[in-house]
Amino acid sequence: MSVINAPLVGGASASAQAAEAAASRGIIRTILRSPRGVCAVAFLLLVIIACALAAVIAPSGPIVQDLSAVNRGPSSHHLLGTDALGRDLLSRLLYGGRSSLVGVAEAVLALLVISVPLGVVAGYTGGAVDRVITRTADLVMSIPVIIILLAVLAMFGRSMSTAMVALGVLGAAGVTRVVRSAALAVREEAFIAAAEVMGQARRDIIFRHILPQCRGVIVVQTSLFAAIALGVQTGLTYLSLGPAPPAPTWGGMVGDAVTAFYTSPWQIVPPGAAIALTVVAFGVLGDVVRDAIADTHSAGASGRPPHRARRPAPAAAPAEALVHVEGMSVAFGSGADETTVVQGVTFTVGAGEAVGIVGESGSGKTVTVKALAGLLPRTAAVTAGSISFAGTELSAGGRRAYRRVRGHGIAIVTQEPMRALDPTFRVGKLLADLVRAVDRCSRGSARTRALELLGRVQILDPEDVAQRYPHQISGGMAQRVAIAMALAGRPKLLIADEPTTALDVTVQAEILDLLRGLQRETGMALVLVSHDLGVVAEICSRVCVMYAGEIVEVAHTEELFAQPFHPYTRALLNASPGGRSDTTALEVLPGGVPSPRGWPIGCHFADRCAFAVETCMAAPVPLRPVFDADRQARCVRAEELAAPVEAAT
Amino acid sequence: MRGGWLVRIIGIRILTAIPLVLLVSFIIFALESFVPGNPAETILGQNATPQNVAALDHQLGLNRSFLVGFWTWLTGVVHGNLGTSILSGESVSSLLDGRLGVTLSLVICSVLVSAVVGVGLGLLSAYRGGWLGTALDVVSLAGLALPTFLVGTVLVVLLAVRAKVFPATGYVTLAQSPVAWFEHLVLPVCSLSLLGVASVAKQARDSILEALEADYIAMLRGNGMSEREILAKHVLRNAAMPVITVLGLVAIGTLGGTVFIESVFVLPGLGSLATQSTVDHDLPVILGVGLYFTVLVVCINLLVDIGYGLLNPRVKTR
Numbered sequence: 001m002s003v004i005n006a007p008l009v010g011g012a013s014a015s016a017q018a019a020e021a022a023a024s025r026g027i028i029r030t031i032l033r034s035p036r037g038v039c040a041v042a043f044l045l046l047v048i049i050a051c052a053l054a055a056v057i058a059p060s061g062p063i064v065q066d067l068s069a070v071n072r073g074p075s076s077h078h079l080l081g082t083d084a085l086g087r088d089l090l091s092r093l094l095y096g097g098r099s100s101l102v103g104v105a106e107a108v109l110a111l112l113v114i115s116v117p118l119g120v121v122a123g124y125t126g127g128a129v130d131r132v133i134t135r136t137a138d139l140v141m142s143i144p145v146i147i148i149l150l151a152v153l154a155m156f157g158r159s160m161s162t163a164m165v166a167l168g169v170l171g172a173a174g175v176t177r178v179v180r181s182a183a184l185a186v187r188e189e190a191f192i193a194a195a196e197v198m199g200q201a202r203r204d205i206i207f208r209h210i211l212p213q214c215r216g217v218i219v220v221q222t223s224l225f226a227a228i229a230l231g232v233q234t235g236l237t238y239l240s241l242g243p244a245p246p247a248p249t250w251g252g253m254v255g256d257a258v259t260a261f262y263t264s265p266w267q268i269v270p271p272g273a274a275i276a277l278t279v280v281a282f283g284v285l286g287d288v289v290r291d292a293i294a295d296t297h298s299a300g301a302s303g304r305p306p307h308r309a310r311r312p313a314p315a316a317a318p319a320e321a322l323v324h325v326e327g328m329s330v331a332f333g334s335g336a337d338e339t340t341v342v343q344g345v346t347f348t349v350g351a352g353e354a355v356g357i358v359g360e361s362g363s364g365k366t367v368t369v370k371a372l373a374g375l376l377p378r379t380a381a382v383t384a385g386s387i388s389f390a391g392t393e394l395s396a397g398g399r400r401a402y403r404r405v406r407g408h409g410i411a412i413v414t415q416e417p418m419r420a421l422d423p424t425f426r427v428g429k430l431l432a433d434l435v436r437a438v439d440r441c442s443r444g445s446a447r448t449r450a451l452e453l454l455g456r457v458q459i460l461d462p463e464d465v466a467q468r469y470p471h472q473i474s475g476g477m478a479q480r481v482a483i484a485m486a487l488a489g490r491p492k493l494l495i496a497d498e499p500t501t502a503l504d505v506t507v508q509a510e511i512l513d514l515l516r517g518l519q520r521e522t523g524m525a526l527v528l529v530s531h532d533l534g535v536v537a538e539i540c541s542r543v544c545v546m547y548a549g550e551i552v553e554v555a556h557t558e559e560l561f562a563q564p565f566h567p568y569t570r571a572l573l574n575a576s577p578g579g580r581s582d583t584t585a586l587e588v589l590p591g592g593v594p595s596p597r598g599w600p601i602g603c604h605f606a607d608r609c610a611f612a613v614e615t616c617m618a619a620p621v622p623l624r625p626v627f628d629a630d631r632q633a634r635c636v637r638a639e640e641l642a643a644p645v646e647a648a649t
Numbered sequence: 650m651r652g653g654w655l656v657r658i659i660g661i662r663i664l665t666a667i668p669l670v671l672l673v674s675f676i677i678f679a680l681e682s683f684v685p686g687n688p689a690e691t692i693l694g695q696n697a698t699p700q701n702v703a704a705l706d707h708q709l710g711l712n713r714s715f716l717v718g719f720w721t722w723l724t725g726v727v728h729g730n731l732g733t734s735i736l737s738g739e740s741v742s743s744l745l746d747g748r749l750g751v752t753l754s755l756v757i758c759s760v761l762v763s764a765v766v767g768v769g770l771g772l773l774s775a776y777r778g779g780w781l782g783t784a785l786d787v788v789s790l791a792g793l794a795l796p797t798f799l800v801g802t803v804l805v806v807l808l809a810v811r812a813k814v815f816p817a818t819g820y821v822t823l824a825q826s827p828v829a830w831f832e833h834l835v836l837p838v839c840s841l842s843l844l845g846v847a848s849v850a851k852q853a854r855d856s857i858l859e860a861l862e863a864d865y866i867a868m869l870r871g872n873g874m875s876e877r878e879i880l881a882k883h884v885l886r887n888a889a890m891p892v893i894t895v896l897g898l899v900a901i902g903t904l905g906g907t908v909f910i911e912s913v914f915v916l917p918g919l920g921s922l923a924t925q926s927t928v929d930h931d932l933p934v935i936l937g938v939g940l941y942f943t944v945l946v947v948c949i950n951l952l953v954d955i956g957y958g959l960l961n962p963r964v965k966t967r
Binding site for chain 1 (some may be wrong): 668681797927935
């Protein structure tokens with residue numbers, strides 16, 4: 001109750017998707033499916049029915065005194081004991097609950113009557129109406145609610161009903177904002193536009209589409225508000241600002257109990273527990289609906305990392321390889337939820353070599369390089385295989401092993417340039433801090449080196465850019481800065497994850513040129529991840545093609561373009577506009593990449609493959625050399641399928 | 650201009666403060682006109698003599714029209730005159746100024762406790778997780794479930810009445826005796842900050858976890874910055890922004906909570922004055938407390954804006 005505006009905290013984030021999920025499932029079913037929800041609903045119903053039937057089930061009247069039995073503990077005669085005037089506590093609790101529950105109902109009703117129409121109208125209509133409603137709501141949200149309630153009680157002769165309605169009216173401001181953002185999000189949905197085009201009346205759209213979609217949010221907000229309203233109601237009656245004694249109120253009973261605490265400490269338990277449990281029940285109800293809503297959106301994002309497998313003794317890495325990844329698997333989640341997303345990945349990168357990793361989204365390419373860089377999210381872990389860098393085993397060495405190679409050994413440029421830079425730091429400071437971290441030099445020389453690095457990535461005015469914040473530079477510029485950060489430690493290996501995807505076409509070419517130039521000058525190795533074979537072909541001498549968590553083909557770039565062995569690579573080449581031009585039409589693969597939980601036992605690609613035969617489905621297909629030790633493919637028919645194309649060309 | 654944003658933020662807050670003060674006092678004045686029958690009679694109750702009623706009518710400006718009364722009060726406010734208490738005849742502003750210190754002590758201490766303990770718990774539970782996260786959920790449920798006055802009451806009966814660890818009630822100013830001041834504030838501040846600690850800890854945990862997964866953190870970690878430096882300079886700074894917003898809401902909630910807590914612990918602050926004035930129907934005093942609370946809310950929002958602006962360069966460099 002002390003945070004009157006509490007529904008605002010975290011409420012807006014649930015927003016419309018929330019509503020949508022809950023509405024589509026049926027809110028009541030959502031609540032009843034969770035044990036917590038069932039308990040909360042059952043308890044609230046029990047309290048409501050018991051209080052409504054107070055006149056029938058209460059052992060005595062609420063103000064009947066029995067001075068021969070004052071301050072008694074619970075007994076068969078008085079189930080919850082008696083107070084200082086010998087009044088039966090159970091009876092007072094039941095009768096007192098009426099005023100509390102009625103008060104909550106009044107506040108909630110006032111809240112809904114105001115906030116739902118205003119919120120829906122503001123969100124759906126937009127424009128000036130929206131602005132007026134939102135501004136007013138903002139203003140009302142800053143009103144010290146409790147003082148207004150006190151003023152109401154002072155002037156309306158302690159009328160608790162008036163005060164609770166006032167609480168509802170003032171609380172409506174925050175809820176209006178939440179409903180508004182829910183309605184706003186629903187309005188953006190395609191089916192609303194469709195309904196508008198079809199000429200449905202606005203009123204129909206509001207009642208048939210917008211309101212049902214906002215139901216979840218409204219339920220969450222209402223139950224959290226009810227919890228607050230009960231806190232306020234009991235608090236005001238505790239201050240004896242409500243119905244005058246001897247009328248029973250829950251708050252008043254707490255007050256009486258404090259007075260009688262020396263002689264009979266028990267008395268504080270019944271009203272205290274009643275208040276706490278009822279408030280909890282309202283709170284839990286809101287939480288259950290909100291969690292149900294949130295779950296549908298963050299499934300798989302939570303949970304613990306899988307157990308790391310005991311690793312086999314690392315196989316001796318080939319002497320010339322800088323990076324050697326052997327049989328690496330990565331999984332998300334743990335226990336029954338453990339999902340392997342990358343499986344048995346093996347590849348090497350020689351010193352100074354540029355290797356591309358190509359695949360559709362969902363193929364596991366980003367997870368593969370994140371695992372290589374030791375940057376998997378908390379919920380994921382390497383579950384099998386080994387990763388060695390310059391002869392050091394990294395995956396077994398854990399954090400410490402990675403700390404030693406980061407910066408000087410392995411460096412990374414993450415996917416989205418606009419998210420790669422801490423938005424709260426000036427670019428120059430960010431870069432200089434990183435230089436100091438990897439070089440352990442003075443501030444002055446770190447600054448000089450930072451500017452030098454900015455020049456290195458062909459930023460024309462390093463002094464000027466260094467002074468800017470990330471939001472003040474373009475995406476291409478941000479990517480250059482990110483590359484400069486990666487260069488700070490003069491790495492032996494640079495991992496670039498989709499370095500051009502988020503950028504304009506012209507900028508893409510510049511960044512690729514930059515990467516190629518830097519790689520040549522510095523002699524560092526490069527692992528480039530892309531969904532675009534054309535991008536990889538420009539820089540990389542070797543390519544690993546990934547599909548559904550596995551590497552399906554490894555080859556030198558020219559050979560891969562000239563003669564793909566795996567049917568998936570072939571499809572990828574045909575689908576890539578920059579790829580082969582010998583096909584008449586752009587081939588589109590039927591179906592989609594299977595999700596990690598739906599991987600088949602056999603070849604992951606078999607379902608979509610035009611050449612699949614029974615042996616493809618029967619057992620896992622290994623990655624194996626085809627014709628040549630340097631070329632590998634994960635296809636049982638690789639040699640056979642390669643032949644006719646070779647003949648044709 | 651480097652400090653320009655600060656001037657802009659303060660300007661905006663002062664501009665929004667004016668309609669807010671007008672709105673709050675207008676509502677309280679308007680309530681008067683809704684009161685059935687003669688407000689002065691209702692306010693004074695059944696034992697009022699006609700002279701008393703006439704005097705109150707005059708004092709409240711009830712014999713004038715409602716708008717004229719409102720205008721008169723507003724003109725008074727501009728000149729620093731908030732009227733006089735119906736009950737004691739004392740000047741409302743001197744009455745309020747005398748009690749402001751108590752309420753400020755409560756609110757500032759509670760917000761500090763919420764911030765320090767909340768961020769500490771949030772940090773621990775983000776990095777350690779497991780049982781601490783569960784414990785945090787339980788504490789925040791308790792924070793929401795137990796109304797402030799109930800927490801206060803239970804603390805009084807357990808730690809003051811029964812165990813006599815802390816004084817149950819009363820107040821000593823900081824100037825009189827810092828030790829006694831502290832002792833008298835421990836229990837009220839604990840009761841007031843329970844919900845704040847829980848809200849801040851939850852928000853801190855969520856935003857720290859979110860920051861830890863951010864791409865810019867992966868960039869720093871992946872390119873050689875130490876975990877300690879990442880946490881101190883980058884994670885905390887980015888996680889602080891939503892925490893500051895929640896802290897503002899906590900501060901405003903705490904201000905409202907003082908009304909209950911000052912009554913439980915018999916502290917002579919603005920909140921207990923408001924409660925007493927409600928019982929006494931002392932309208933000018935309620936109006937004055939409303940004004941002070943509104944100004945405090947504006948100040949809290951201003952501090953939140955400034956804190957946010959210091960952390961978020963987008964505010965500074967627009």
